[in-house]
Amino acid sequence: MDPSTHKQTLRDLPAKCKNDIERTSKSIMLNNKVLHAIRELIDAEPRTVPQIAQTLAMDTAEVLIFVSAMKKFGEVVEGDRDGGYFRYGLISQL
Amino acid sequence: MQTGKPLKYDVLVIGGGIAGLQAALDLADQDFTVAVLEKDATIGGNTIRLSKVFPTLDCASCITRPKMAAATQHEKIAIFTDCDLRSLERQTSGDLTASIIRRPRYVDRDKCVGCRECEYGCPVYVPDEEQGGFTLRKAIRIPFANAIPQVAILDAKNCSLCGRCAKVCATGAIVYDQNPEAFVIQAKTAVVATGFSLTTIHRKSPYSRCRVRNVISAMQMERLLAPCGPYQRVIRPSDGKEPASIAFVQCAGSQDKHLDITYGSRVSSMYATKQAMLIAGVLPHADITIYHRNIRASGKSDEPFFQNAKAMDIEFKKAEIAKMAQAAGQNVTLHYQDLDKKGHPASREHDLVVLSLGMAPQWNPTGICELPTADDHFIQCSRPQTHPTVTAMAGVFAAGAATGPKDIVDTIAEAGTAAMEASNYLKRAVHQNEA
Numbered sequence A: 001m002d003p004s005t006h007k008q009t010l011r012d013l014p015a016k017c018k019n020d021i022e023r024t025s026k027s028i029m030l031n032n033k034v035l036h037a038i039r040e041l042i043d044a045e046p047r048t049v050p051q052i053a054q055t056l057a058m059d060t061a062e063v064l065i066f067v068s069a070m071k072k073f074g075e076v077v078e079g080d081r082d083g084g085y086f087r088y089g090l091i092s093q094l
Numbered sequence B: 001m002q003t004g005k006p007l008k009y010d011v012l013v014i015g016g017g018i019a020g021l022q023a024a025l026d027l028a029d030q031d032f033t034v035a036v037l038e039k040d041a042t043i044g045g046n047t048i049r050l051s052k053v054f055p056t057l058d059c060a061s062c063i064t065r066p067k068m069a070a071a072t073q074h075e076k077i078a079i080f081t082d083c084d085l086r087s088l089e090r091q092t093s094g095d096l097t098a099s100i101i102r103r104p105r106y107v108d109r110d111k112c113v114g115c116r117e118c119e120y121g122c123p124v125y126v127p128d129e130e131q132g133g134f135t136l137r138k139a140i141r142i143p144f145a146n147a148i149p150q151v152a153i154l155d156a157k158n159c160s161l162c163g164r165c166a167k168v169c170a171t172g173a174i175v176y177d178q179n180p181e182a183f184v185i186q187a188k189t190a191v192v193a194t195g196f197s198l199t200t201i202h203r204k205s206p207y208s209r210c211r212v213r214n215v216i217s218a219m220q221m222e223r224l225l226a227p228c229g230p231y232q233r234v235i236r237p238s239d240g241k242e243p244a245s246i247a248f249v250q251c252a253g254s255q256d257k258h259l260d261i262t263y264g265s266r267v268s269s270m271y272a273t274k275q276a277m278l279i280a281g282v283l284p285h286a287d288i289t290i291y292h293r294n295i296r297a298s299g300k301s302d303e304p305f306f307q308n309a310k311a312m313d314i315e316f317k318k319a320e321i322a323k324m325a326q327a328a329g330q331n332v333t334l335h336y337q338d339l340d341k342k343g344h345p346a347s348r349e350h351d352l353v354v355l356s357l358g359m360a361p362q363w364n365p366t367g368i369c370e371l372p373t374a375d376d377h378f379i380q381c382s383r384p385q386t387h388p389t390v391t392a393m394a395g396v397f398a399a400g401a402a403t404g405p406k407d408i409v410d411t412i413a414e415a416g417t418a419a420m421e422a423s424n425y426l427k428r429a430v431h432q433n434e435a
Helices: A004-014 A018-044 A048-057 A060-072 B018-028 B060-073 B118-122 B164-168 B218-225 B268-282 B302-311 B408-434
Strands: A076-082 A085-088 B007-014 B036-039 B077-080 B082-092 B096-102 B126-128 B137-138 B181-190 B196-198 B214-215 B245-249 B287-292 B315-326 B334-338 B344-348 B351-354 B359-360 B382-383 B387-391 B396-398
Touching: A004 A018, A018 A048, A018 A060, A018 A085, A018 B126, A048 A060, A048 A085, A048 B118, A060 A076, A060 A085, A060 B137, B007 B018, B007 B082, B007 B096, B018 B036, B018 B060, B018 B077, B018 B181, B018 B408, B036 B181, B060 B077, B118 B164, B118 B315, B126 B315, B181 B408, B214 B218, B218 B268, B218 B351, B245 B268, B245 B334, B268 B287, B268 B302, B387 B408, B396 B408
Parallel strands: B007 B036, B007 B181, B036 B077, B181 B396, B214 B351, B245 B287, B245 B351, B287 B315
Antiparallel strands: A076 A085, B082 B096, B096 B181, B126 B137, B196 B359, B315 B334, B334 B344, B382 B387, B387 B396
16 A cells, blocks of 8 residues: 555544444543542552442442453552452552 | 465464364474464464363463464464455365455554553553453453464454554554455365354353353353463452352253253363362362262363362262352352252352353354364264264364364364374375376
């Protein structure tokens, strides 16, 4: 593909993928909101998944998915136990 | 878009799982050129996604990864990931012609160095299917830690085209406008090693009526047990609680004519036993029960393995599950008929339930080539008693779970047999040409 055609193809892409971009942008905003809320909450002190879920009025399974992703990308660290649950805190607290 | 001339190899191996890689390595070591075609973004198949294997409890990655690396580095083997086989036909010249579509990865395979900078930069989080849906991944990512090739893949449906990945990529590997690529491979013979997939949880009526929390599949449990799993420990997915009582339900998608899966999976008894033993190792105080109709421990060292599990206080309960229901505290109540007590109805509560699902063929050759399938939909071998890898299509051999459920050891052995059949076929073809 010659450079000018390539540039035009790239310029046309956003219009071509308009629906996907809109849906993804909405999902980024929602996810960022949740991530931010979890970050703020566990910055104060490490908490268990049910504690986070209760404070944020979220489903526990949903909270666990976000916490595990934050752990995977190096934001969150697993702490000590509280009964059958583990507390999660920000890695920056270490 | 059709590109270039047909690529020519001695052998085409369809499927880059443990069977396909074994067959490819055995043939390449005999100096035959081999093309391995894989539909996924990584080779390794189901085996690389396991935690450990029975009955030795060896690390699955330690078994699979050396074969993956050896195949990738072998000078006689070419690996094509992200590929869909559109047709496989025998030409009048005697060669097999495979028409293939390579799906775009939106990343230049030669430029990407697998540094994961793009993944860290990407703002999009979506459920990670490679981790059983228990965590999130980015829209652009390396599929998983021990994937080969270590090349990023962009999920275009979940991309916001924000350009962050391209900005952070030091090698300029991101190609937003990459297109599918059509190409043709010509080979003299082929080995079909397309493996299996598991049936879905909700296909069987006792489990489909309601979506019960903390009911997972055995493959999801493999991810929980894997060192690079979503939580790096066994906790239940509904709330992160360490389970104190875990149940395994056998034949949860097999030996059932209503599901059109009348056969057993041959391996579910042993993999449930393996998982139970691994859990007993990491959660020594947990109660573990395996609900089964019969335990099949027919392979080498399987019986001592089963006896070891019983000695570890794992309970084997002969029962038929009638219903599952959500109990208090996100637990699961299993209602069952106790087959040791003349089918007496009983129920018990567990923190986590693992279903051993049925094994179904991963690939259907209908419309792609003339390979016949048997009543169970797996590829039919024409002489199963004497030549179990020979199919009705001349010069096309089948190995591993493509022909029916089997364990890793049998899969590897059968892949070696298919490689030998293919090698003999190639040598006969050379002799015929010389004559």
